[in-house]
Amino acid sequence: MKNFKYPFMVLLGGAMYGTMSSFVKMSYTLGYNAAEISFAQALLSALFLGCIPRKTKLTRHSWISLLLTGGAIGLANFLYYQSVSYISASLAIVILMQFTWFSLLLEWIIFRQQPGKPELVTVLFILIGTVMAGDLLRDGALSISWQGIALSLAASLAYAAYIVANSRVGKCVNWQTKSTLIMAGSALTIFLVNAGTITAHNHFGATFLLWALFFSVVGTTIPTALFAVGIPKVGAGTSAILMTIEFPVAVLCAHFVLHERISPIQIAGIIIMLTAISAMNYFKSLKK
Template sequence: MNKFRYAFMVLLGGAMYGTMSSFVKQSYAKGYHAAEIAFYQAFIAALLLGGYSLFTLSGTDYRKMTSKSGGFLLLAGGCIGLTNFLYYQSVSYISASLAIVILMQFTWISMLLEWLFFRKKPGAVECITVAFILAGTVLAGELTHANVFSVSWKGIVLALATSFTYALYIVANSRMGKEVKWQMKSTVIMLGSSSLIFLVNLRTIVAGNYLNQEFLLWAIFLAVAGTTIPTALFSVGIPKIGAGTSAILMTVEFPVAVLCAYVVLGEALNIVQIIGIAIMLVAITAMNYVKLRVTNRVIPFS
């Protein structure tokens, strides 16, 4: 049942990520932008995780971090940093619901990357599940011909780039730093994330005049709920269950994001979208049920 626990961690982390687009879009109404929000969110998360590491890890734990594993984890952090920054930019051009629909393409992209670079061919259960998930995203996102050509193409391109960097992060996280304690692993990932966001947006972040109590409250909330806790959950869970299954479980981010956009932002939610969300949730549940039956109560996620 340990595998189930790790799967639940990934599922919970994905659900927490799903709430972020709505709250970030709310912060835009306060005059803030993707660059400063994404940077301070990652930077504060790095400080929180680093502080926790100092109190919970020993010298032996720190010595397990080699220069090679540390470098790869920094790169993984750069991927998730770009993911957050590009995603936050995309929701300034398109609806939070459509942005998350496009982001969901990370499901098959991560499986494709695993297959291309590590020869890990997805099984029949995973392929069928992805097919149902993609069908569900089309319904839930109402991706009709008229809708697609009436929205901002800049927002769509940004969201597509997000799905690719997210897939890279999942694959990298599943393969790197397995010998490193999750506290240290999460800290290094967030250092990589905040560093790359800072470098990409150096002029905007340095020249900005936005640091006040309200902004810091927004940044701390997003850092804790949208970065610190999910990153820790992913750092523990993803290496245990693998990139392919993690990508499928993390699609829970989509229905959560759509429902949160409906509740927080007042975005439309109709019966077709609800059916699409239901298809996705049933597909995820069925995949895990089949694996549970096949292995007689042991879930072989990798």
């Protein structure tokens, strides 16, 4: 049971992440928008995480690096939340999962870390699974909002940038301080990009605060703590595989909460993508 505790923490954190897109889309029916939701989520998370006691000294370079890293995840969340206002939550998560090979591409371009043949093969299967899971071959697929797909792809690229940066900055900083600064950078970036919308067209009030608390606690604060405790015990490679639970949870949540349709070919595509992503993370862990 003890050995299962830490993998369960990682699984639970990933599953909690997976529920967000459906509930964000549900909140849109109340008139809320992606800018105010993502900003409030990041700001409250920074405040919650900032209340956790810690002792650390940071250099100016560490401060800036962590804030910029937070800016990447802030953009990813905002763009992802924005995309579900144009396309289904299940399609949005399928497109977002392209971060797995985007991160390989970024490491190749920036750090000259060329992926091996096994990793390239898994990318091919991820793309095949994406077409199937996104139901992009059905009649009427061309009527899908390409603006929504573009936003999801941009979110995926920003998420990949966050993962690459997060793996390289703040390695000697405790998780409380690192998470707080990343969330602060996230909130700051979202506000700078959407200052006009947040200040002029907001719905701040008691009901909105309850939604913001839910997104902050369930979507950021608790998963961050679970990952901080569980990932060091489980290992990065295994954790990356366990965290893919976010994908099926997001699709299932969209089906049961939003009543979005899931066809057998989509289920097959999801299985192909999950298998390919797990294989990619396995090959990456072997290289390390």
